Amino acid sequence: SDSLALVSIKTSSDDQLYGYIDMDGNEVLPPNYLEGSDFKNNYALVKSRDGTYQVIDKSGTVITTFPYKYVGNYNEGVFTFSESLGGLIGYVDIYGRVLIKPKFTSASPVNDGYMVVSTAPNYKGNYGVVTLSDHILYPFIYDDIRYVGDNRFALGIYRGNNVNTSFNSIYALGDNKGNTLTDFKFLDIQKFKNGLASAYNLENSFFIDLSGRIVRNLPVVKGTGSLELQCDIVYADIDYIPYYLNTKGDIIYKPNNRIKLNDEYTILKLKYKPNVDYLVYYPQINQSTPSTVIENINSKLRELCALKIVDRNEVLDYNLYGNFETLFFKKDLYIPEINTYYYPFGAAHGMTARSTPNINLKTGEFYSLSDLFDCTTRWIDEINKIIENMIETDPQYSYVYEDGFKGITSNQNFYVDEDNLYIYFAPYEIAPYVAGFVTFKIPFADIDSLLCKKGSFYNSFN
Numbered sequence: 243s244d245s246l247a248l249v250s251i252k253t254s255s256d257d258q259l260y261g262y263i264d265m266d267g268n269e270v271l272p273p274n275y276l277e278g279s280d281f282k283n284n285y286a287l288v289k290s291r292d293g294t295y296q297v298i299d300k301s302g303t304v305i306t307t308f309p310y311k312y313v314g315n316y317n318e319g320v321f322t323f324s325e326s327l328g329g330l331i332g333y334v335d336i337y338g339r340v341l342i343k344p345k346f347t348s349a350s351p352v353n354d355g356y357m358v359v360s361t362a363p364n365y366k367g368n369y370g371v372v373t374l375s376d377h378i379l380y381p382f383i384y385d386d387i388r389y390v391g392d393n394r395f396a397l398g399i400y401r402g403n404n405v406n407t408s409f410n411s412i413y414a415l416g417d418n419k420g421n422t423l424t425d426f427k428f429l430d431i432q433k434f435k436n437g438l439a440s441a442y443n444l445e446n447s448f449f450i451d452l453s454g455r456i457v458r459n460l461p462v463v464k465g466t467g468s469l470e471l472q473c474d475i476v477y478a479d480i481d482y483i484p485y486y487l488n489t490k491g492d493i494i495y496k497p498n499n500r501i502k503l504n505d506e507y508t509i510l511k512l513k514y515k516p517n518v519d520y521l522v523y524y525p526q527i528n529q530s531t532p533s534t535v536i537e538n539i540n541s542k543l544r545e546l547c548a549l550k551i552v553d554r555n556e557v558l559d560y561n562l563y564g565n566f567e568t569l570f571f572k573k574d575l576y577i578p579e580i581n582t583y584y585y586p587f588g589a590a591h592g593m594t595a596r597s598t599p600n601i602n603l604k605t606g607e608f609y610s611l612s613d614l615f616d617c618t619t620r621w622i623d624e625i626n627k628i629i630e631n632m633i634e635t636d637p638q639y640s641y642v643y644e645d646g647f648k649g650i651t652s653n654q655n656f657y658v659d660e661d662n663l664y665i666y667f668a669p670y671e672i673a674p675y676v677a678g679f680v681t682f683k684i685p686f687a688d689i690d691s692l693l694c695k696k697g698s699f700y701n702s703f704n
Contacts, residue, residue: 244281246270246300260288262300271302279316285336287316297336306338317351320374333357333374342376350389356418358387371395379420386411392434392452393418399426402557409587410519410557415454424454429518432468440469444518444554447480461491466518481513481521482563503571506530507603509578511566516552522564524549525578527603535606542608546597548582560586570659574604575703577657593669596679598657602702611656613699614663621692625650628689629665629682642680646672660703661686 246262251273253259261273262281277289285305289295295313297306312324319336325344332344333352348369350358355374361382362368370382371389380387386398395418398411413428431450432440438449438457447467449457456462460476461469467480475494476487485496501509507529514522524547529536548564564582571577577600585592600609607613615621626649633639633647655666666681667673673680686693694700 244284244300246281246286248278248280248286249273262286270300271298279314282316283319285316285319287313287321306336308334308338310334315349315351317353318355320352322349322351331359341374342372353389354391354393356389356395358389379418380416386413388431390431390433390439392437394434394439394452396428396431397422397426401429402559409561410559415450417452429466436471438471442466447478460489461487463487463491465515481515482523482565500528501568503568503576507576509568509576514547514549516550517554517556517558519558519561520550520552521562522547522549522582523566524564524580525566527576529603535604538606539601539603543578543580543599546580546599548595560584561592569598569657570703572660572703574602575658575699576601576603579657591675594679596655596666596668598655598666600657600699602698604702605698607698607702609699609702610652611650611654611665612652613697614658614694615692616694619692621689622650624689624692625665625684628684632682639680641677642673658703663689 245265248260249263250258250260259273260275260278261269262271262278264270274291275288276291276293279287281300284299285297287295288298295308295310296304298304308323310323310325311327311329313321313334315322320341321334322331323334323344324331330344331346331349332340333342333349334340346359346361347363348360352374356379357372358369359372360367360369367385368382369384369387370378371380371387372378380395380397384397385400388396388398390396395416396413397416398413401410401412412426413431414426415423415428415431417423427443428441429444430442434452437452441448441450446462446464447469448462449460449469449471451457460471463469463478463480465480467478467482470477474489476489478485478487483497486494488494499511501511503509507527510526510528511523512526514524525543526540527536547566548562552558562582562584564580566578566580569577569579577598580597582595583592584595601607602609629647629650633642650665655668657664663684663686664681665684666679669675669678695704
């Protein structure tokens with residue numbers, strides 16, 4: 243920003259040092275800082291090697307040195323600061339003048355002269371809005387507040403009984419005079435642009451004006467997400483599906499929800515959304531000549547895709563999103579990858595459940611791993627040896643827990659392609675969460691003598 247970019251290098255002691263380069267990649271300020279911010283209006287905030295926070299100009303000249311343990315959130319010439327690490331937060335200007343003494347437990351950057359602050363411990367709500375003169379615009383009673391531009395605020399209160407998170411709030415629109423302009427009826431209000439903002443409720447997404455009224459001469463679409471007016475075209479990202487409409491609401495382009503496998507089989511992408519926080523896209527197979535085999539396959543696919551009955555008006559304390567993609571199709575074998583992400587509101591992260599059913603579209607069989615092998619061989623022992631060797635010799639598996647791999651199980655997760663077997667393990671099963679789904683790719687050429695080449699599974703794709 244301001245024609246200079248923040249860059250970093252790693253030192254011999256594995257620390258990061260920051261500096262600045264110009265738009266041509268030339269070094270302007272060498273990497274000598276422990277921390278650095280983007281330049282805004284010709285100034286940046288840095289932390290020098292002795293641990294002090296400083297304001298510098300583009301030549302590296304120090305404009306202000308702060309005597310505080312923490313300084314951050316530089317915007318509009320103002321910073322947040324604390325006199326002790328983890329202490330209360332106040333506001334100071336670029337020249338070191340204290341604008342508001344430390345008294346907040348959380349404090350946002352300044353935006354158009356407004357700050358969202360809290361006095362509650364541990365980010366437990368009690369948010370309000372103050373100005374640089376320390377005037378309280380909104381009292382500290384809200385569970386979430388977001389500045390959405392054009393002197394407007396999204397004022398949030400909890401929808402349900404989960405009072406530990408702002409992830410499931412319902413919002414009213416407020417102005418810069420402290421007036422609440424609407425009821426609490428929006429599940430999201432995004433940034434205003436040219437007097438319009440995208441918002442949604444339990445059922446629909448739409449544009450609102452600065453008074454919080456729905457703009458009726460622009461599209462109101464079913465589903466939850468965001469809308470953006472681009473000239474005379476509306477870009478919609480609704481229920482994780484991007485598409486384009488004209489201003490009358492007619493669809494200009496939308497991704498195909500049919501995946502043609504061949505002349506006989508087509509995969510339909512269907513949506514199940516019983517609740518605003520519960521959305522699943524699941525596969526159903528369409529056959530040119532319908533059969534009970536396909537009906538049974540579709541029934542089992544629905545079971546695998548978490549199509550749980552959820553009350554429309556229930557306020558969930560979690561969000562669930564499911565989707566799928568086609569991993570492999572050849573001859574009679576179809577393998578979808580079905581992922582379901584479960585996120586409890588307020589958690590550090592959610593968990594993904596994955597299923598990769600290996601399905602024979604002709605017979606309706608859902609194969610187990612054992613179906614691929616000759617039962618007269620010690621195939622389990624051989625697969626275990628191969629995986630153990632990969633863990634010991636391949637650096638990409640260095641994150642696997644020591645003694646974490648105990649061998650494959652009878653219900654082992656797996657899938658195949660034309661030339662390989664893939665064995666995989668869920669997060670935490672044999673490695674940390676950050677490792678994701680640990681997958682071992684085993685070429686069929688390496689286990690050729692173990693395969694049951696006369697079996698239904700092998701012949702479904704060979």
